[in-house]
Amino acid sequence: MVFNSLTFIAFFAIVLAIHSLPLAWTIRKVNLLIASYLFYSAWNPPFVILLWISTVVDWYAAQGLVKAQKPMARRAWMLLSVIANLGMLGYFKYGGFLLANFTALLASLGVVYHAPAPDIVLPVGISFYTFATMSYTLDVYLRRALPARNFLDYALFVTFFPHLVAGPIMRPTELVPQFEQPRRAKRQQLFFGLALMTVGMFNKVVLADGFLAPVAEKIYDSDKIPGALDAWMGTLAFSGQIFCDFAGYSTIAIGVAMCLGFAMPDNFRFPYAAVGFSDFWRRWHITLSSWLRDYLYIPLGGNRHGPRRTYAALMGTMLLGGLWHGANWTFVAWGGLHGVYLSVERWLRKRFAGFRPNVWALLVFGLITYALVNITWVFFRAKSFSRAWVVLRGMAGTNAKAVPLLGTESLVVVAVIISGLVITHWLMRNRTLESVLARAPATVLSCTWAVMAFAIIATQGNGNAFIYFQF
Amino acid sequence: MAQPVPERDIPDLRWGAILFAALIMTLLMLGAWEWHWRAYGVEPSIANSDALWATQRRRIDNGEGDGATVIVGSSRLLFDLQLPVWQKLSGQRSIQLALEGTSPMFALEDLADDPNFRNGRLLVDVAPELFFSGFALRQGVLKYTRKQSPSQRIGQWLSMHFVEPYLAFDDPDYALPTVLARQEWWPARPGMHSPMPVRKLMVVMDEDRASHIWDKLEKDPAYAKLAQGIWAQHLAPSPDDPSPAQLQKTIDEQIARAAAAVAKLRKRNVQVIFVRTPSTGAYLVWEDKVFPRAKTWDVLLAKTGAPGVHFQDYPELQGFWLPEWSHLAERDAVRFTQALYAIIERDIEHRAPASIARTRSPQGE
Numbered sequence: 001m002v003f004n005s006l007t008f009i010a011f012f013a014i015v016l017a018i019h020s021l022p023l024a025w026t027i028r029k030v031n032l033l034i035a036s037y038l039f040y041s042a043w044n045p046p047f048v049i050l051l052w053i054s055t056v057v058d059w060y061a062a063q064g065l066v067k068a069q070k071p072m073a074r075r076a077w078m079l080l081s082v083i084a085n086l087g088m089l090g091y092f093k094y095g096g097f098l099l100a101n102f103t104a105l106l107a108s109l110g111v112v113y114h115a116p117a118p119d120i121v122l123p124v125g126i127s128f129y130t131f132a133t134m135s136y137t138l139d140v141y142l143r144r145a146l147p148a149r150n151f152l153d154y155a156l157f158v159t160f161f162p163h164l165v166a167g168p169i170m171r172p173t174e175l176v177p178q179f180e181q182p183r184r185a186k187r188q189q190l191f192f193g194l195a196l197m198t199v200g201m202f203n204k205v206v207l208a209d210g211f212l213a214p215v216a217e218k219i220y221d222s223d224k225i226p227g228a229l230d231a232w233m234g235t236l237a238f239s240g241q242i243f244c245d246f247a248g249y250s251t252i253a254i255g256v257a258m259c260l261g262f263a264m265p266d267n268f269r270f271p272y273a274a275v276g277f278s279d280f281w282r283r284w285h286i287t288l289s290s291w292l293r294d295y296l297y298i299p300l301g302g303n304r305h306g307p308r309r310t311y312a313a314l315m316g317t318m319l320l321g322g323l324w325h326g327a328n329w330t331f332v333a334w335g336g337l338h339g340v341y342l343s344v345e346r347w348l349r350k351r352f353a354g355f356r357p358n359v360w361a362l363l364v365f366g367l368i369t370y371a372l373v374n375i376t377w378v379f380f381r382a383k384s385f386s387r388a389w390v391v392l393r394g395m396a397g398t399n400a401k402a403v404p405l406l407g408t409e410s411l412v413v414v415a416v417i418i419s420g421l422v423i424t425h426w427l428m429r430n431r432t433l434e435s436v437l438a439r440a441p442a443t444v445l446s447c448t449w450a451v452m453a454f455a456i457i458a459t460q461g462n463g464n465a466f467i468y469f470q471f
Numbered sequence: 472m473a474q475p476v477p478e479r480d481i482p483d484l485r486w487g488a489i490l491f492a493a494l495i496m497t498l499l500m501l502g503a504w505e506w507h508w509r510a511y512g513v514e515p516s517i518a519n520s521d522a523l524w525a526t527q528r529r530r531i532d533n534g535e536g537d538g539a540t541v542i543v544g545s546s547r548l549l550f551d552l553q554l555p556v557w558q559k560l561s562g563q564r565s566i567q568l569a570l571e572g573t574s575p576m577f578a579l580e581d582l583a584d585d586p587n588f589r590n591g592r593l594l595v596d597v598a599p600e601l602f603f604s605g606f607a608l609r610q611g612v613l614k615y616t617r618k619q620s621p622s623q624r625i626g627q628w629l630s631m632h633f634v635e636p637y638l639a640f641d642d643p644d645y646a647l648p649t650v651l652a653r654q655e656w657w658p659a660r661p662g663m664h665s666p667m668p669v670r671k672l673m674v675v676m677d678e679d680r681a682s683h684i685w686d687k688l689e690k691d692p693a694y695a696k697l698a699q700g701i702w703a704q705h706l707a708p709s710p711d712d713p714s715p716a717q718l719q720k721t722i723d724e725q726i727a728r729a730a731a732a733v734a735k736l737r738k739r740n741v742q743v744i745f746v747r748t749p750s751t752g753a754y755l756v757w758e759d760k761v762f763p764r765a766k767t768w769d770v771l772l773a774k775t776g777a778p779g780v781h782f783q784d785y786p787e788l789q790g791f792w793l794p795e796w797s798h799l800a801e802r803d804a805v806r807f808t809q810a811l812y813a814i815i816e817r818d819i820e821h822r823a824p825a826s827i828a829r830t831r832s833p834q835g836e
Contacts, residue, residue, distance in 0.1 A: 001622040006629040008622075042622035171474040178476060191486035210648040258479060265477040290474070404663040409652045411660075438482035446489050450496035457497075458504055458640065458647040 001042040003197075003252045004205050004461050011039065012256065019260055025182040029152055032160065032260070039161035040125070047123040050088055055158045057084040058133040062140045062147040074141060081137035085130040093127065095120045097327030125165030127324060131291055133158050136172040138295055145173045153179040160262075162253040166246070168267040169287040175262070183261035195449060196255030199433075202452040203248030205461035211417060212241035215410045219391060220381050227402030231394025234406070235374050237414045238381045240421050243272065246285070272373075273425035275357075275366045277341040280373060292321050314346070315339040325380070330388060334379040341372060363426075370422065504640050512687040513639040517675040519571070519682070521609070522627035525616040527680055530566050536587035539566055543578040544596020546571035547748035550673050550798045552594070554681040556808040565594075567680040571673070572608030574601045576728055581613055582741075583732035589739040595729075597747045597771070597779070598797075599762035603722045631678060644671040666704035670697065672798060683801045688794040698795035699752070706757040722762070726771050733775040744819060745771060745779035746811065749788065752796035778819045785814055 001008050015035045019028055041048045057080065064077035090098075099115050106113045136154070139145040148154035157175045158164075185193065219226050219234025226234060250267035257264045267286050274280035281289045300313035315336070322335015357365060375392070382388035393399050406414075428436065437445065517523060531539065540557075542548055542565055549569035558564050568578050575595050582588050600606070634641055643649065659665075675682045688695045713721065733743045747768055750758060764781075772779045782788040787810040791803040799807055 001620075005622065005626050006634070007626040010625075010629060042625070043620045045621065174474045174476055188481045188486055191490050192481045194490065195486070206647070210646070214648070254479070263477045263479045265474075404660050406660075407652075407657065407663060407665055408660050409654075409657040412657075413648075413651070432480070434480040434482050438480075438484065442485060442489050443492075445484070446492035446496065449489065449493035450500065453493065453497040454500040454504070455647060457501060460641060460643065460646040 001039050003249065003256070004201060004209075007042065011035070011042075012259075016259060020184065026152065028182075029156055029179060033152065033156050036156070036159040036161040036164060040159070040164060043124050043165075044121070047121075050092075050123050050126065051129060051159060054085060054088065054130055054133045055155050057081060058137045058158075059148075059151060059154055061137045065137065065140045066147055078137060078141040081134055085134045089126055089130050092120055092123055094323075094327045128167050128169055129158060129164060131169050131288075132163075132171075135169075135291065135295065139172060145171075148172065148176045149180070160257075162256040162260075162262075163264060166249050166253075167285075167287055168250055168253065168264055169291050170264065174265065178262050185259050185261040189261060190259050193255040193258030193260075195445075196258065197252050198255075198449055198452050198456070200248040200251030200253075200255060201456050203244040203251065206452075206455045206459045207417060207421075208241045208244035208248060209461050210459040211413050212237045212244065215406060215414050216241055216381060218405050218410070220383070220387065222405060224405055225390060225399045225402045226394040226405050227399060228394060228397040229411070230402070230405045231391050231399075232374075233411055233414045235377055235381075235391065235395065236418045237410075239272070239370075239374050239377050240414070240418050242377065242380070243268070243421070270425035270428045272370055272422050273366060273429040274369050274373075275362050276345050276369055277338060277372075278345060280369060281338075281342070288321070288324075292317050296320060310346070311343050314342050318342065328383075330379045330382055330385060333385070333388075334376050337376045337379065341376075366426070505638060508640045508642075508645055512685075512691065513642065513645065513671075514674070515636050515639050515641070517631060517678060517680075518635050518641065518643075519673065519675050519680070520627070520630075521612045521615040522619065522623060523631070523675070523678070523680060524568065524570065524609075524612050525619050526627070526678070527566050527568055528613075528616050531582070531585060531588050534587075535566065536585070537590055539563070539588065539591040540594065541566045541582065541588065541591060542569050542594045542596070543575035543582070544569035544594070544746075544748075545573055545575065545598045545601045546673065547598050547750075547798060548594065548596030548746060549680070549682050550684050551748055551804045551807050552811070553683065553804050553808040554677070554679060556805050557812060560809065560812045564679060567682075569596055570609045570612065572601070572606070572669070573610065574605050574607045574725070576602070576605055576725060576732075577607055577610050577613060579729060579732045583735040586739065588736075589741060591741050593736060593741055593743045595743060595745045597745050597768065598750075599747075599758045599767055603725050603762050603767050604718075605721060605725050605728075642671065664709065666707075667701045669701055669705075670694075672698065672795070683804055684794070684798045686801060688798075689792075689800050695794040702754055702796060706753065718761070719766070722767060722770075726767075726774050729771060730774045730776075733777050742819075743775070743777040744815060745775075745777055747779065747781040747783070749782040749791050749793060749799060749807070750797050751791075751793045754796035780811060780814055780819070785810070787814070 001011060015032070018031050018035075021028075023031075037048055037051075040051060061077045061081040061084075064080075065074055068074045068077055096119075103113055103115045136145075136147075136157070140147050148157065153176050154172070156179050157170065157172055160170075160175065163170050215237035216234055219230060220238070247268040254264045254266070265287060269283040269286065271280055271283035274283050297313050297317040300316050301309040302313055303310040316339075318335040318339030319332055320335070322331045322333070322338070325331045325334070375395070378388050378391050378395070379385075382391060390399070394402060530536075531541070540561065540563055542552060546569070549567065549571060552565075552567075552569075554565055554567060569575065570578075579593075579595060582593065596602075639645075653668075672685055672688065673682050674685050688698060736743055745768075768779065768781060780788075788807065791807060792800040793803075794800055
């Protein structure tokens with residue numbers, strides 16, 4: 001079930017009403033658990049079994065970890081969790097990719113092998129909930145957290161529908177304690193939660209799907225050759241689309257959880273105002289960045305074993321982070337580019353350790369960061385390297401047979417939305433949405449809320465899935 | 472470090488009052504938006520969505536495929552064949568699977584491979600531009616149908632019962648980005664060939680996709696002229712047009728695909744009837760020039776061995792009003808349906824299939 005659908009509106013209204021009934025806390029948690037399974041199975045019922053497997057394996061693995069005395073036994077329980085989760089992820093997400101690469105490898109060696117088409121359906125959100133459940137077992141293994149006291153709280157942590165299919169990737173320590181005490185949203189929470197849901201829907205339905213996605217499609221899904229203007233505008237459109245889509249989802253998820261009385265962490269902090277790439281990753285998909293830092297970068301050595309190991313850990317983390325996004329080498333290239341950017345930035349920071357940029361220099365560095373991020377988006381959006389090169393050559397102005405692909409209206413719409421987006425990110429760079437809203441006049445807030453709600457309905461979104469569902 | 476329980480600030484404002492005011496303003500804006508489109512002539516109707524098509528396609532899977540009359544094609548048979556009239560004549564509610572801007576080939580092949588469809592009749596709309604080019608604007612509908620989730624089915628049901636029958640603006644033609652993009656103030660970009668997209672032409676009246684032309688095309692000459700102008704742009708030569716040899720290859724491929732599908736359907740006792748629906752004006756002139764009957768329609772019937780009804784062959788299929796050259800006015804669609812039914816019953820149902828079309832010469836003998 002996607003948030004931007006009539007089905008979800010009906011579902012959420014029912015869940016909210018039931019959650020507000022004066023029932024025992026355990027019963028209300030059971031209701032939320034059932035609702036979450038319904039939410040997931042409304043997409044493809046059989047795949048709820050995978051969710052159960054992931055839940056049960058990690059529950060028993062964590063229980064085993066607590067009881068195990070010997071390090072070997074503890075490691076075995078931890079590996080059970082990692083193998084079960086990565087095994088599922090590997091089969092469903094990377095099965096076809098691995099087979100295609102194996103076939104290509106054999107072909108390069110002169111061996112002709114026609115593999116049967118695997119036709120594996122990717123279960124929605126598998127990348128998110130496997131990471132969430134693994135973090136539970138890994139935290140217990142690393143003695144960062146105690147296991148949940150009861151299975152219901154733990155199962156609800158894994159399955160809680162606001163974050164289930166596309167994050168924010170929650171840690172057990174963030175959510176399980178919230179299930180231990182009765183919670184019901186106060187009026188202020190409920191209304192502010194609804195406001196956040198509206199902001200998220202506006203981002204997704206109006207900006208991402210309504211205005212920006214069609215422009216990106218005209219450049220990336222076409223077989224025609226774009227010139228510099230079209231290639232840049234198509235890529236800028238995608239930069240806006242991916243942000244509005246994913247940040248929109250996260251904002252709705254936070255709003256939904258808030259309406260039910262729960263708190264979820266920010267997943268985005270105005271990333272297009274980032275100065276440098278370490279700053280960018282502190283602002284973009286924050287819960288994934290911190291997950292990769294805690295469970296991949298640091299175990300790979302982090303920055304504790306000298307520069308070489310640090311750069312290797314950075315590159316390894318970003319390459320795997322890229323692959324996490326999708327079973328395609330273009331995603332690996334995207335992650336690799338970010339790894340290179342982070343490494344170069346790290347080197348520059350050491351080389352020019354005493355440099356303190358003024359405001360204008362910060363602005364220039366910020367714009368350079370944004371431009372370089374856009375170049376990585378080409379690999380993220382293009383379905384093949386050949387199309388990525390066509391767009392990149394277009395951005396460099398070196399496409400010989402370029403034709404205009406975007407009409408004036410598309411160019412203007414992208415220019416207006418992206419300028420507005422980037423300027424907003426810069427204005428909000430060191431602020432939070434809440435702090436700005438707290439100082440805004442009520443009339444302005446009402447009018448803005450109404451315009452957003454009207455635009456959402458008048459745009460008539462067709463229930464497009466969020467981009468990150470495929471990951 | 473374990474992540475702590477997150478804390479979220481709630482701005483200290485009168486959120487109840489803010490929400491209430493926002494709600495009132497939203498309703499006012501929506502009311503004005505609805506009023507604007509109703510004043511333009513739009514009435515609420517069922518959305519011609521992929522989900523609606525899926526409900527009709529599933530009728531075959533759910534037991535109605537044995538002995539059913541199914542319609543595949545493009546917008547012409549979708550608008551022109553009036554399901555209630557056909558039902559009155561045949562006693563059977565047909566399954567309407569025609570899709571605008573879409574060759575029926577994918578649906579024809581899908582039905583040919585579906586054992587649930589047997590002992591029935593299949594009317595295949597032949598709009599030359601689409602049928603013989605294979606262009607399929609909405610081919611994705613089949614994939615959608617096969618992968619439709621329970622959530623999408625529920626959403627379709629909710630929309631069809633609680634939204635679509637009440638809101639005129641709930642139509643893709645009047646979505647905010649579409650309305651903005653179609654404003655006349657945008658200057659044309661030099662060197663860019665971008666014909667105007669097709670405007671709203673139809674109204675879906677019922678859950679079973681019973682449709683007809685939008686009456687604005689009949690009542691508003693300026694709108695009909697706009698629609699004709701859009702067709703004229705689409706019919707004008709374009710650098711993207713295939714060469715004559717490429718086009719002929721495509722035509723041959725489409726006919727071969729149709730012949731293979733018809734052969735499969737015949738084995739399951741499904742009678743396939745091709746219908747060349749009426750067109751007129753510049754559209755017909757263009758069709759005759761680019762897709763001449765001798766190289767398309769006649770070859771199709773010969774290769775498939777299936778009967779066909781070409782509107783030019785029957786006096787009772789003449790004299791219709793097509794406000795924008797391609798689709799019948801609603802009243803004439805009723806007469807067309809009655810005449811088509813009578814022709815099929817008289818000339819095809821009781822005669823050897825392959826001989827029918829060949830016994831006719833253009834313009835009704």
